[in-house]
Amino acid sequence: MKTVKLFLVLFIFFILQGTVMQVFSPAWFGLHFVSVPHFVLMGTIMVGLFYDRTQAVWYGLFFGFLIDLIYTNVWGVYAFCISLTAYVLSYLARVFHLYLIIVFFIGLAGVMLLELEVYGIYGLIGKITMGFSDYLKWRFMPTLVVNGVFLLITFFPFRRLLLRMALEQTDE
Amino acid sequence: MPGFFNKKLIILLTSLILLVALIGFSLKERTKLSWPEQFVHDTVGWFQFVFNKPAQYAAGLFENIEEIRNVYKENKKLKAELRDYAELHAKYYDLKSKYENLEKQLHVDALSASKAHIAPVIGRSFDQWNQMIIVGKGSQSGIQKGMAVLTPEGFIGRVTSVSQFTSEVTLITDPSDNNQISAFVVTKGGKKYNGMIEGYDQNKHVLLLKKLPIDAKIKKGDFVMTSRLGGVFPDDLLIGKVVSVKPDPYGLTKVCEVEPAADFNNIDYVDIIEKTSLSPNGVDTP
Numbered sequence: 001m002k003t004v005k006l007f008l009v010l011f012i013f014f015i016l017q018g019t020v021m022q023v024f025s026p027a028w029f030g031l032h033f034v035s036v037p038h039f040v041l042m043g044t045i046m047v048g049l050f051y052d053r054t055q056a057v058w059y060g061l062f063f064g065f066l067i068d069l070i071y072t073n074v075w076g077v078y079a080f081c082i083s084l085t086a087y088v089l090s091y092l093a094r095v096f097h098l099y100l101i102i103v104f105f106i107g108l109a110g111v112m113l114l115e116l117e118v119y120g121i122y123g124l125i126g127k128i129t130m131g132f133s134d135y136l137k138w139r140f141m142p143t144l145v146v147n148g149v150f151l152l153i154t155f156f157p158f159r160r161l162l163l164r165m166a167l168e169q170t171d172e
Numbered sequence: 173m174p175g176f177f178n179k180k181l182i183i184l185l186t187s188l189i190l191l192v193a194l195i196g197f198s199l200k201e202r203t204k205l206s207w208p209e210q211f212v213h214d215t216v217g218w219f220q221f222v223f224n225k226p227a228q229y230a231a232g233l234f235e236n237i238e239e240i241r242n243v244y245k246e247n248k249k250l251k252a253e254l255r256d257y258a259e260l261h262a263k264y265y266d267l268k269s270k271y272e273n274l275e276k277q278l279h280v281d282a283l284s285a286s287k288a289h290i291a292p293v294i295g296r297s298f299d300q301w302n303q304m305i306i307v308g309k310g311s312q313s314g315i316q317k318g319m320a321v322l323t324p325e326g327f328i329g330r331v332t333s334v335s336q337f338t339s340e341v342t343l344i345t346d347p348s349d350n351n352q353i354s355a356f357v358v359t360k361g362g363k364k365y366n367g368m369i370e371g372y373d374q375n376k377h378v379l380l381l382k383k384l385p386i387d388a389k390i391k392k393g394d395f396v397m398t399s400r401l402g403g404v405f406p407d408d409l410l411i412g413k414v415v416s417v418k419p420d421p422y423g424l425t426k427v428c429e430v431e432p433a434a435d436f437n438n439i440d441y442v443d444i445i446e447k448t449s450l451s452p453n454g455v456d457t458p
Contacts, residue, residue, distance in 0.1 A: 015219050018306075022296040023227040027437035034300050068198075069209065070216050071297040071304065073332070073340075073348075076194030080187060122301050125195060129347045130374045139300070 002165045006047070006059075009158065013039035014063050018071055026142065035142035038111050040067065041082050042151050043158070045110045048090030049098055050162035052169070056086045074125065081117040085110050100155055107151045108144050115143065203317070210335035214310070217338035220295040221308055228440050286406045288322075288443040289313055294338065303346035305329075307442055310337045318404050320445040326410040326433030327398055331444065344379060344411075345372040345436055354402025355381060355411055357428065359394050366399060369411065373429070378415060381428040388426055390417045396430045406447045 017037040026033055040063045048056030060083030067078040089110050096102045119135065122128045205213070291313075295306035309315050311334045319331045321341045329343040330353075342351060353369040367384040381396060391414070398409040412432040420427050 011219075015216070015223050017298045018295040019220050019224040020227040021298060023224065023231045025437070036299050066212070066216070069212055070295070070306070071299075072302045073198065073304070073342075074195055074302075075198035076191045080191045118299065118301070121195075125199065127301055127347060129371070134375055 002161070002168065005161065006165065009161070010040060010043045010047075010059055010063055013043045014066060021146075032138065033142045034139045035146040036115070036139065037150065038114055038143070038147050039150055040064070041085060041110055041114050042107055042147060042154070044082055044086040045089050045107055046103070046155075046158055046162060048086040049093045049103065049106065050159055051166050053087060053090045056090055057083045060084075060086045074122075074127070077118060077121050081114050081121070085113045085117070088113075100152075103155060104148060104151055108148055111144060111147045112140075115140070205333050205335055213306075213333075213335040213340075214337045217294055217306065217308065217335075220306060221292070224292075224294045232440075287446045289315060289446065291315075291339075291442055291444055293439050293442060301347075303329075303343040303436070304332075305341050305343065305439060305442075307339055307341055307444070308337070309444065310335050310339050312336050314446065315339050315444055316446070319447075320398065320405040320409055322409060322443045322445060323434045323439055323441075324443075325435060326412065327405075328432075328434045328436060328439070328442065330404070341442070343436055344369060344432070345374075347372060347374075353405070353411075354399045355396055356399045356401075357381065357384065357388070357390050357394050357396050357414060359390060361389075363389070365390065366401060367428070369396075369430070376429065378429040378431055379412060381414075381430050382420065382425065384426040384428060386419060386424060386426055390414055390426065390428060392416065396428070400447075404447075406445060409445065 017039045021037040021039075026035055040060075044056050044060040044063070047059055061079050064079030064082040065076070067082075068075045072078070089106055092106055096106075119128065119132075289309055291307040291309035293305050294308045297304045307321075315331060315334050317331055317334055320327060321329050321331060327344070329341050329346070331339050332342040333340045342348070344351065344353060351371075354366070355369050356364050356366045358364050365384050365388040367381045369379050370382045371380045372378070373380065384390065394414045396411045396414060398405040398407065398411060400407040410433050412430040412434075414428045415431045416429045418427055419425070
């Protein structure tokens, strides 16, 4: 039952980043800079930190592939990058106490990692014409801000769900 | 422990190979989506529709407030433009009737006949690398791959994949290589020069119109339209205005920078244009 709930939450994150966040994007209101919502990544990172590393990889693969299918025409890039990022960052759960502020910075690090991975792969296949300095100037900070705010809002309810799931898993 | 580490390394390498294979497979131009893909697109499309509608209403409310503040200035400007409008209107109908008469005399079926489907936008690529929007009409409503897509302001792109109830539109701002559009410049003197829209400058926000003849006399402010010579779109869909002209690096052709007429950020409904005309030799060109 809890698994279904987690799946639904991640699915809603996935829908949000392609619909509502595009309507309320800075560009809709005539601003030049670009903020990219990576809510699915935020969700999977938290699954990796609080619940289970393998589960995080599976969720990352599934929703990443859904992103590739629906929002891009290149398959596999987001599936690979999201699950890799969530996997690598989940090792930090052993090093730190997972307070809000720590998870906040882990999330931001994840966004940076994902953006760079995707920039690299898309750059290789010739999908990106924007230079790196323009990329940093127009895209980097707004993206961090949007995802950071999202993490702050969803942190407590989402953590509660994940910790309950982890508890159930250890009980069995 | 070394055995354990090796296993992870092998998984990583295998998935890298898989990634490259998948990218290669999906970059290939495919004519049709398979049914599992269509199913996924349609299912997700339904959820996107449910989430997108209220968001657009809310955003519309903000916009309305903004618009009310500008109403006075706009009214003044529109009044000035309206004076020319009546004259243009009369001229248009005069020319249109003349054109139709001539067409009849030539025994050609309308060269530019087309039909528009209005479709709501239900989603959009969230990373700006892919410039795609998802619209809520598919092959059930008669949408086909390759159709031209417009907003009231002008041309924005073409349909690149269709499922039963949704379809994907690749905008002309997408940097992928196969995103080329046959277009022409029409000068104030009524001359037409054919070229190709190839690419978009993400920093200057202009489209690049290439392969124009070197002796073309194009000025700033000339209009750029789609051309039926590409075989895909109907004639005369407005793309934008020329902002600068210069020769290409080899001096063989001219390159124009074109400011798009449509606003690519603020799209909630689009017109999908179905070309229904016959070409002069009677062969159907859908």
